């Protein structure tokens with residue numbers, strides 16, 4: 001139960017699908033009072049927790065039209081570099097929770113309605129008790145080193161050629177290390193060893209967890225999978241090293257391993 005004092009400090013993130021409601025000038029969040037006055041149904045809002053002394057919740061708007069004048073819905077990805085890093089983290093969490101609730105209204109086992117389970121972040125089937133938790137999809141990323149050289153690849157499905165580290169989703173039953181070895185072999189035909197953990201990042205597009213590694217080249221010649229990779233090659237100190245503008249684990253991984 002939230003006390004009235006806490007309600008005054010409530011900040012509600014309003015999404016329409018994957019886009020966040022913000023003021024058009026300066027990307028400020030709309031106040032809880034303004035949202036309530038606009039008649040947006042906030043009763044079904046989902047709790048996110050406390051951050052910087054405020055209580056945060058998230059609501060999904062059914063209508064694509066912004067409920068407040070001077071506001072618009074903005075895609076989260078476009079807000080990288082515009083919003084404060086901490087706020088982006090809360091917004092990413094909010095989006096994933098809202099999207100999970102939107103896509104788990106009915107049970108996958110018996111098709112009965114689902115309801116929020118008390119005391120945990122889960123949807124429980126009102127008929128058979130099946131539980132559904134927010135989906136988090138782990139993916140690995142790896143930068144391969146060979147002496148002063150680094151392996152970078154351009155992905156076949158990207159809208160433009162951009163060289164970056166290899167990445168791929170884990171499959172059921174795999175460890176993240178298994179996934180690194182499998183993806184490296186599948187995508188570029190190499191074997192690696194000496195895996196070293198670099199860092200991880202929640203990537204809410206729509207619900208990934210990127211887990212980044214470096215690895216040392218072991219053996220093999222580059223043979224790319226054309227369905228996944230349009231080009232892969234070794235970059236040395238004399239090559240132009242790509243700088244990724246976005247604040248992401250990929251940009252950090254590349255910046256920290258410049259040849």
Ligand SMILES: [Zn+2]
Pocket residue numbers: 107108109110111112125126127128129130
């Ligand atoms: Zn069920």
